[in-house]
Amino acid sequence: MSHIGRPNRRRAGTRPFRSATARQLPTRPVGLRLAGVAVVAASLAFVSACGGSGGTGAAPAPASGSAGQADILGPVAKATGAPITIGVITDGASPVADHTNDNKVAQATAKWLNDRRSGLGGRPLDITICETLGDPAKATDCGNQMVEKGVAAVVIGTSSVVDSAWKPLNDAKIPVMIYGSGDPSLLSSPTTFSLGNPTFPIIDLPIQVAKDKGNKKVAAIVIDVPAALHSAQDVAPPLFKKAGIGYELVRVAPGTADMTPQMQKIASDGSDQVFIIGNDSFCISAMNGLKQVGFTGTISAISQCITDATRKAVSASTLKGIVVSATVPIGPASPSMDLFTKVAETYGSGIDLSYQDGMIMFSLVAGLQAATQGISGDITPATITSTIKAMKETALPGAAGLKFRCNGKAIPDQPAVCVLGGLTTTLDDKGQPTAYKVLGNTPIPA
Numbered sequence: 001m002s003h004i005g006r007p008n009r010r011r012a013g014t015r016p017f018r019s020a021t022a023r024q025l026p027t028r029p030v031g032l033r034l035a036g037v038a039v040v041a042a043s044l045a046f047v048s049a050c051g052g053s054g055g056t057g058a059a060p061a062p063a064s065g066s067a068g069q070a071d072i073l074g075p076v077a078k079a080t081g082a083p084i085t086i087g088v089i090t091d092g093a094s095p096v097a098d099h100t101n102d103n104k105v106a107q108a109t110a111k112w113l114n115d116r117r118s119g120l121g122g123r124p125l126d127i128t129i130c131e132t133l134g135d136p137a138k139a140t141d142c143g144n145q146m147v148e149k150g151v152a153a154v155v156i157g158t159s160s161v162v163d164s165a166w167k168p169l170n171d172a173k174i175p176v177m178i179y180g181s182g183d184p185s186l187l188s189s190p191t192t193f194s195l196g197n198p199t200f201p202i203i204d205l206p207i208q209v210a211k212d213k214g215n216k217k218v219a220a221i222v223i224d225v226p227a228a229l230h231s232a233q234d235v236a237p238p239l240f241k242k243a244g245i246g247y248e249l250v251r252v253a254p255g256t257a258d259m260t261p262q263m264q265k266i267a268s269d270g271s272d273q274v275f276i277i278g279n280d281s282f283c284i285s286a287m288n289g290l291k292q293v294g295f296t297g298t299i300s301a302i303s304q305c306i307t308d309a310t311r312k313a314v315s316a317s318t319l320k321g322i323v324v325s326a327t328v329p330i331g332p333a334s335p336s337m338d339l340f341t342k343v344a345e346t347y348g349s350g351i352d353l354s355y356q357d358g359m360i361m362f363s364l365v366a367g368l369q370a371a372t373q374g375i376s377g378d379i380t381p382a383t384i385t386s387t388i389k390a391m392k393e394t395a396l397p398g399a400a401g402l403k404f405r406c407n408g409k410a411i412p413d414q415p416a417v418c419v420l421g422g423l424t425t426t427l428d429d430k431g432q433p434t435a436y437k438v439l440g441n442t443p444i445p446a
Contacts, residue, residue, distance in 0.1 A: 072338055072342050073112065076116060077118045078118070079125070081122065081124070083123060084119070084126065085126045086151060086152060087130065087154035088103070088127055088130075088154070088155050088361075089131075089143070089165045090130075090157045090158075091132050091159045094132075094133040099157065099158065101351060101352050101357070102158065102357055102358055102361045103129050105348065106361050106365050107129075107347075107348065108344055108346075108347040110126075110365060112343045112366075113125055113369050120379065123379065128146075132161050132164075132165060134159075136161045139161035139165040140165065143168035144168045146168075147174065151174065152175075152381055153174065153176070153177065155176075155368060156364075157364065162181050162186075163181060170189050172381075174191065175193065175381055175388060176193070177371075178195070180197075181198075186416060187414040187417060193371070194419075195364065195404060196417075197420060198417065199411075200440065201422065202302060204421065205300060205325050206273065207240060209323050212437075213298055215273040216270075217272060217273070218245060218273045219247075219250055219269070219274045220247065221275070222250065222252070223277060233249055250262055250266060252278075254278075259289035260293060263286065263293045263295065267294060267295045274290065274295070276301040277301075278304075280309050282305075284310055287305075287322075288315075288318070290318070291314075291317075299323070301322060302325070303326065306324060311430065323426050324424065325423065326356075326433065326436055327356055327360055327423070328359040328363060328423070329398075329436040330353075331354075331433055335400075336397075339398065363396060363399055366398060367404065370395075371387070372388060375387040388406045390407070392405070393405040393443060399423070402419060403419075405418060405444040407446070409444055409445050409446075420444060421438065421440025422438075422440065422441070424436070425437070
């Protein structure tokens with residue numbers, strides 16, 4: 001059983017705002033987005049400021065469950081006893097975004113867990129949903145509602161107002177599972193658990209790609225604005241040096257249509273990999289400049305580079321082989337996509353499988369259940385928190401083999417982070433993802 005709440009209070013002077021995590025209306029799918037958007041948006045606010053729209057485009061057909069896959073759901077293991085109420089906070093259908101699909105995924109995932117995974121601690125999960133409508137004030141109301149309802153834990157889906165929903169929950173010491181945030185207070189919270197690595201899409205990705213391909217020197221092609229330059233200029237150099245990989249920063253002014261001179265320098269200085277940070281028009285100029293000068297090395301990029309505009313303006317030969325980060329393995333058939341599809345088809349209705357935000361919600365709800373394996377006795381916010389902190393390293397559901405552990409040791413100065421490394425995908429000649437690959441997911445120490 002599930003319940004959906006829509007707060008109706010709104011503070012004067014507040015209004016919804018769009019972030020890189022939000023889908024534009026209309027609600028029908030316009031295609032596949034590849035970015036670790038919740039994390040990248042927090043780290044690279046310039047993307048929206050410079051006109052980046054998030055990577056959208058025609059998606060590959062999602063995987064479909066087959067008759068031979070019935071057992072992918074696992075054996076029947078029904079939850080019994082008094083239900084455990086778990087809160088789920090989504091943006092719902094706001095004036096600028098539609099996340100109602102996430103609601104459906106949360107409900108279907110809970111039904112699957114109750115039917116095939118013995119719920120949480122053997123007891124059924126009862127989902128109660130609150131929609132923020134993308135409004136910070138309503139998000140705060142959602143957090144307060146969850147406290148008032150006495151929920152045992154809360155999952156916050158992809159949202160433009162994560163921090164506002166999180167604060168009252170954190171103050172009440174209710175465990176919260178999220179995908180990601182750039183808020184230092186959130187990432188240092190002892191009762192918050194983040195399933196995304198905040199540094200992977202913009203720092204770790206080019207390092208891990210270089211290691212994976214044996215490249216020796218990376219040239220970072222970065223839009224010359226302060227928010228982008230902080231990571232590329234101040235954070236990245238010592239990390240590349242520690243990894244034993246050469247690094248060069250190439251700053252290019254926003255709006256530069258012809259980057260041939262800068263790209264010629266890169267092609268001549270021994271760089272065998274580039275990493276592009278900018279909005280789609282910036283990336284188009286960089287990619288076309290690289291082709292013009294005959295660059296033959298590896299092209300990697302933040303995934304905001306890949307939009308319909310990019311697919312139209314960049315040649316197939318250049319698009320093919322570009323490596324970008326990904327939050328979840330949406331699209332091509334894989335064990336993770338097959339499971340997500342089967343859960344949606346068996347326990348849900350009308351779930352759109354083409355949106356990554358839905359698969360993120362699946363990972364969050366199923367991840368909460370996986371992190372609490374072995375819990376017994378009284379199931380309270382405190383016992384859920386302590387059980388999650390004591391968990392062993394475990395495969396994250398719906399994440400293509402990524403493992404997670406929430407003991408605060410993945411990134412010690414950001415103890416909420418539960419994952420090292422992340423997912424990448426290599427684009428085909430149409431700019432669409434092929435197979436997904438786990439990079440940098442090293443064991444988290446006990």
